[in-house]
Amino acid sequence: MSSRAPPSLFRGLLAASLLGAGLGLGLFAWETERLLRTAGVGVGVDVEGPYAALMGVIGPLLPGLLARVAGVYVLGGAVLGALAGGCVRAWGGVRWFWAVPAWCLLLALQAWDRAIHRPALFDDVPVLRPVLAWLVDHGAPWHPRLAAGLGVGVTLAVWGWRVRPGPRAVAAVAAAGGAVALLAAGSARPLIGETRHPLVVLIGVDAFRPDRLRMLGGSGNVAPALEGFLEEGATLFTQAYTPIAQTEPAWRSLLTGRWPHRTGVRYSLTAESRALPLPTFAGRFTEAGWRTVFATDCSRFHSEGPDSGFSTRLQPPRGAVNFLLEKLRYRGVGLFADHALGAAWLPEFTDNRALAGIHDPVGYSERLAARLLAEARQGPTLFAFHATAAHFPGDPVYPYYRRFVAASEPLERRLRMHFSPVVPGGSRGAGGWSREGTEALYDELLAQADAQVGRLLDALRQTGRYDDALIVLFSDHGESFHADHPELAGATPVHGARLSEEEYRVVLAVKPPRGMAVPKRVDTLVRLVDVGPTMLSLAGLPALPADVDGVSLVPLLRGEPFAPSPLYAETGFTHVSPEVFDPGHWPGAPRAFDAYRIRPDGVVEVGATAHDAMVREKDRGAFDGKRWLVDQPRAEGGVRRTCAGDCSDVSSLGGWLDAVLAQAP
Template sequence: MPELPPSGILRSWFVRLLAGAALGLLLFAGESWLLLRSGVVGMDIPVEGPYAALMAAVQPVIPGLLLRVAAVYAAAGALLAAAATLLARAWGKGGALATLGQGLLLFSLLAWDRAIARPALFDDLPALRSLLAWLVDHGEPWHPRAFAVGWLAVHAAAWVLRSGAGRGRRALWLGAAAAGTAVVLLVGQGTWGQGQAAHPLVVVIGIDAFRPDRLKSQGGTGAVAPNVERLLEEGTLFTRAYTPIAQTEPAWRSLLTARWPHETGVRYSLTSDSRMQLQRTFAESFAQAGWRTVFATDCSRFHAEGPASGFETRLQPPRGAVNFLLEKLRYRAVGVFADNALGAAWLPEFIDNRALAGIHDAMGYSERLASRLVDEASQGPTLFAFHATAAHFPGDPVHPFYRRFVSASEPLERRLRMHFAPVSPGAKGGWNRPGAEALYDELIAQADAQVGMLLDALRRSGRYDDALILLMSDHGESFHADREDLAGATPVHGARLSEEENRILLAVKPPRGRGTGPASVDALVRLVDVGPTLLELSGLPGLTDVDGVSLAPLLRGEAWAPLSLYAETGFTHVLPEVFDPGHWPGAPRAFDAYRIRPDGVVEMGPAAHAGILQEKDVGAFDGARWWVDRPQADGRVLRACSGDCEGPDAIALEAWFDGVQGRTAPGRWRKVAGHDSGNPQPSGTLRSPEQLLRLRPGQRTGPAHPQPRGG
């Protein structure tokens, strides 16, 4: 083939890059057409009522978003065309067909790699189901990479033979220099930041839905969360820690304000901002003391922190209707080409958003977040909070976690993603309990690995030893172990007051380790105690007029006055009468229970709000007994006790329970300020003695009501 003049070479390259970009855009158009035809985007739904507000919120965002997605396809096509051209010319055949063949092979290698790393990217494509199942069972990340290295080596050898010995040696030297530079950069990354000034650093890490019984010391195997176990070697574990509400958004509001849910105004997910009681948070106290305050999470559908959180920097996906739309935009090539730092900067709504199963690169996200943590900590006193959400829907474990605990005999769709099955007696076609718990363990292991990346980054930068690190979960998870008829149902949290749902992980590693402090503390503590503890350990003024207390004395091994927990149920898709026959059902669960604000934020409507409050169970727990108020369908409220319900301690807990809810004394009642007067029986509003029916074990008549399990 005759040599082209420089102008001809440039023209040839331009044509090929343009052709590659055009093919990328053609692929984008094809995927868009499939999305629209399938109806999953929602373009074919009747835009009336609440759907009209939904579409009005997302339509202004869609054009710009799709343009950025299209740009990814065009850039990826151009880059593949460039690489394919170089490979084709290694053989002296730079024709269009040879280049196209090389490009398709490169694309296949990338897809092969991603199918092993994140199989949820392709798990809903029936044509690939058999191949994907084989990869899930047998594929390893090194397989496509080894093939790619071998393929490139063959092309390099062909190029050397064609180019002559002198040019070949120069090419080999250039390749060796490039490889050496890459090694230096990788090695240098591990020691970046050492030797810098050690500003005060507080790290709060929440692992969503982590049940402490997964820890070896609490009855687990020790194989689920090795990074948490390693931190516990230098910290203190609170073995009896509880959340006042087993749902993320209200639990975090109680965490931040050190107040019970009925005082924060946030009592379920997607609470209207107007119902939130604006109160000082511990993050705000850190910020006013001159600290950098950062909150990060990769999931914001049911938990987004706004300015009221007190964090000055908030790294999270978009909140509201747009995020629910994004979940449906399965642009798979974005997951193939843009799962990197550049892609995260260009399309953070996709790459740093766990709602997009398979597209979101969980481990790459954690690497970038770890670098951000080290960078923030190097610039001044820093409070850095991270909420790891792997164990929540869509629950798609990545390599190597998806083959650790779930049996290979489980259907592929239940190995790779959470599968919804209604929580109703005799639920068919859903989970079996061992499979559900095994997938949960894989997701917790993935979250643990993400946490480990942050902790390892602190170790490499020399900041781990002097950092105050608090590790917690916002709630647990129930697999309905006490109900065989629900063995096929989806796990749930927030539906009952129970050990499985309300007991949480809580551990503290003080600066320079626990020293002579206890390795574990068995006293009952609460999520609302976190903020006061962090402030005292950091030498900052405490929050005033709050329900939480500092746990610093327990960390020092000092004497301790016993605490009690106030708790209430949240709002889930589960009807409460499933667990408690005769319970008041009340709250609406259809889409029209929500409203969409003009800015796209989805929040609970007023009628649903009133129903949710009336539906709630509320209770008090002291480690030995539960007192629980349950609203009944006949208008009465059943107050039941479980555990050790006799003696002065039971009476004292009941009196404390009344005081927390605003009751002044037996027979004298008042309404708690700040509650919706339009709700005839809101939780936290006092019932008359005639409405409140007290039952203790053995006094029950009629159907038995499942009791919370305490202590």
């Protein structure tokens, strides 16, 4: 059978591409209409006060954002159209309109693959729930890939039969083999050159409770990468604590080596004008000529600015539009743009942890590992990464959503965090579920974050940089599941609501460069404010100012005498009123949207009046490894001091706490 001339083929493929682009644009229009109809983005809803300010900022940004989203649909549709046209051409004897069902079939294969990897991308589509439930229980990534491979094989066989065996068939097979080889080569890990520049890697795993580690009583099944890190020569500080159990203020204290009241950042979304201009350990590295990079996959409640000291900051764009994006659930972005090009075109979506089902955490960490290696080749490097998988929307990807949550739980509980608020009076809110289910989902999310960390550590091992790198791994806070309040079983977990072991004890592990022998564990009390001084000391760089609250932990790593210092800690600000856990506590901080203001540049910040109330509402305390002393503001006025632990002699710790509070606003 003779074939058409090449120009005819090119014209046909171009027509199929244009047809696919049109279908992609139609899919975008359908999803947009659906979003507008549900009024999920403020359309058709009366907005007043802060909401009006929010929409005033977002409105001008939406056209450009939606145009870029539409571009993803058009380009993705065009690529599928070209593939569909090629398949139709290979089969021959059919008309080009068959490219439409072929396009739909290819789209279904793509959706099948993504539904297995990231089922939260489709969990709010009722018609797909039965199929999605089956895939969550039984699907495997090789299923759609096998189907695609069989389709390609059959299509090539048909095409080869049509053109008869000969040079063209051989060329097609060779081209297919070459494409496979190129894909394999593209996934190979890069190797570094001869020069070994100093390398410091700081990894934060959000909300990781240390009791998940085998060394501290855990099963050892939650975080194999962290377990391996500890087994390969790192020191675990078993009594490490954060001064505040919320991400943004905890990182600020970490960077500056100071207590929260000395940094000005005392809760999430603190106004930038309140952050005090202070030296940071990252700034010390930058001043010494190091390449300093901070990366995170979520910037809603933690965003580092220039005053952090990092010269390069890789994070989703911060601002009001970030809070809107979860309403713009454009599934085509998750289908077509979950890669490096998509991240460059739509940084608001693709590398944004806050978007359930769209963000690919493992692919993100692989791109981040490549960036880490590229930076390390060019000079001395400090590379910091904050993994946020354990935070809302809390959607585990394949294979982590099968790890710990029982298959008997409802599908919506297995695929995403559920907001079941804690309110005064003991109500756990509508839709609460078991504490066991909540903790199991938390463990799956930690396993997902651990996999991200593992990608970075594996990249360092495979390129020979692991042994000579200084690696510090920590968590910014823990998590509480209200174990001491049975009436709150299954309510939304919370951190920063009260001073407790579950919320304030954190993971801290240090692996120094090759040649420095360190103990496997240290049981002395240490604080997150000690991390910066320790890193600067190990890197041989100038210390932070003498008045910082943190101290270097190098003596502990060397087995030398060390006098531990107490921890100062204060509660943050959460959706939970403190009177839930402490009846009679002063509960005056506002918990509505009007507590925040929208700056002209779209950044969401706590307003001045709300700030004063949030600070007044805080519990403030001290911990010396044996006892907690906590000052709690009372509704009737005044402050009540309580003690937990060994309270036989609290005078020394009480005097220390009073001295710290005397300097606090």
